[in-house]
Amino acid sequence: MNNHRLLTGLLAAALLSEGVYAVAQSRRVMTMEELFEIAETASVQLRPSFSGEEEAQREISVARSAMLPDITADLSLSYIGDGFTTKRDFSDYQKAPIPHLGTGFSLNVTQPVYTGGAITEGIKLAGLKLTAARYATELQRDNIRFTLAGYYLDIYKYTNLMTVTENNIAQARMVLDEMRARHEQGVALKNDITRYELLVANLELQLVKINNTLAILNRNLSVTAGLPDLIEVVPDTAILDRSLPVADEDWWQLEASLNAPSLKLARTGVDISRNAESIVKSDRLPKVGLQAGWSVDGPILVEVPPIDRNLSYWYVGVGVSYNISSLYKTNKSLAKSRVATRKAIESLDAAAENVRLGVNADYVRYLEAYQELKTQEKSVELAEQNYATTSTRYSADMALITDMLDAANSKLDAEQRLVNARINIIYYYYKLLFTTGKI
Structure with a gap:
């Protein structure tokens, strides 16, 4: 009968800790897409990029005024x-x-x-700078979104870890109370009580660290997204139910070559360098x-x-x-411009290589996350079987309370790793979206 009451108490403590946590943390449940939309208009880190676009747009007007x-x-x-x-x-x-x-x-x-093409090439240069500014904004937007996704999923992970830790603390206290009662009856050692008191203290310290980490993550998330300080974001649990595509690597590589903002920016840099060559050449022509x-x-x-x-x-x-001095001065400027163009092309090649390597690494990790999920699903199945067996033996006084505690902890840890495995799939999917410019 005592064993049955203890088992019931363990289950009640677990449910109660989850309920208290939900009440304390349920400030505002938000999806990742909602965070992205808010950051689009409220993120301080994105405003300089928008101002850069406006500045580039004004530069086109300035360049066109040379025709007047x-x-x-x-x-x-x-x-x-x-x-x-x-x-x-x-x-x-x-x-x-x-x-x-x-x-x-x-x-x-x-x-x-x-003017030898100086004005028209100047207008074209201003247009290319506007294009580059837009790609820079796109790249910054993707960086912010991926940063938010990382914070969001980390909050989910640590929230799950906090639940597991709180359950472990509750169960350890139950065992500690049971041991104290047995110690009074003379059937338990003082050393065992001390060992579990130390375990509870370590778990409580771990819980403090988890809460501090969650506070930091929430603060970083709110500031990056441009949310008010009092908003505490709670991840939407429905994100784990999303069905994510598993395309082959060639498809991801093709998408990256077409959409990656870093490649778009590098290609525009090549166009700007070639345009600068044309402007230098115009100095040799009469006006x-x-x-x-x-x-x-x-x-x-x-x-x-x-x-x-x-x-x-x-x-x-x-x-x-006609600027006669251009006959002997322009050669040096033109040589410099050609070197700049070669450098821009080499930078494009390097950027393309980095993107290809990034897509490959992210794709491998993405598939690995699915394999990890299968492994953790099997671990949960085995942990549940072990918990059921140990619970039956404990109810029949055939197992110690420590065996029951170990089985319960193993089950909770397996469930935590299963949730983390699902989160890892989502993380690497968004990492692929980020690398390919589709986030």
Whole structure:
């Protein structure tokens, strides 16, 4: 009868600890997708990327403005002193009165017609920078999402571990009470009581560490996602019921080659370097532009004596300019640009290699997680059989309480490892999504 009451108490303690934990932690149950949506608008770490996109968009407008005409206006007002005349040997000084008020106004317009491709390539460069900014945002978004997924699944793991630890503490205390009762009856040793008191103390310390880890993970998750400080996220248990695809590695490799943001960014870097080469080459070509102007100046000082009137004239024409120094300066700049392009291509090759290696490693771990799940399912089955057998023997006074405790702990540990195995499958699936740019 005592054994039956103890067994019932163990089960009640386990259920009670789970219920208390649920009440304490159920602040807000959220799915991973909900976290991703919140982070899209609230994450502080993503805002600089959005600002970078806006800056790149503004740069396109600046580049296009180079196609517009340059218009300059000059206005001057001056005081002109009297002049003088002399002979060539500076003798026979004579004063030459000049109108003292000098005014001038000019308006000049220059419209670029041909710049050797500098303007068009500059606009193209700005567009490529915008594309790169968008890919950088995509990469940062994927980094944030994968970080959130890691925190989310770790919270699930440690929550499960906390439940197991609380159950172990409750069971250890039950055994400790039983041993104390037997010690009073003279059938248990004081050393056994001390051993289980130490076990309870270690389990309680482990529980404190688990709670601290959960607090840190929740804090990191909330800050990264941009959630309010008071929100405590509880993972949705339905995530373990998701059916995840198991495609072959070639499919994942193809998806990575098409969608990985790091590869998109590296390819855009190659395009930017090649565009920079074209801009350097444009320095060797002449520049052609339409020119027009109008000016009015006074007084007219080219006449002797000066005429106190305004002289106005206008002009329209075509201007051609050529930078002769580009013949011997551009070669060095072009050589530098070509090296930069080669470096960008090599960086693309290195990025592609890293992505291929990453996909391979993640895919192997993904399949390994499924194998681990099968192993843990078998472990749970065996642990349940052992628990049932030990429980029957304990009820018949054929097993010690320590045997019952070991069987219960083995069952709980096996169940914990089974949940962790399912979580590992989800983790490596999201790792594959992250590596391939599909998260």
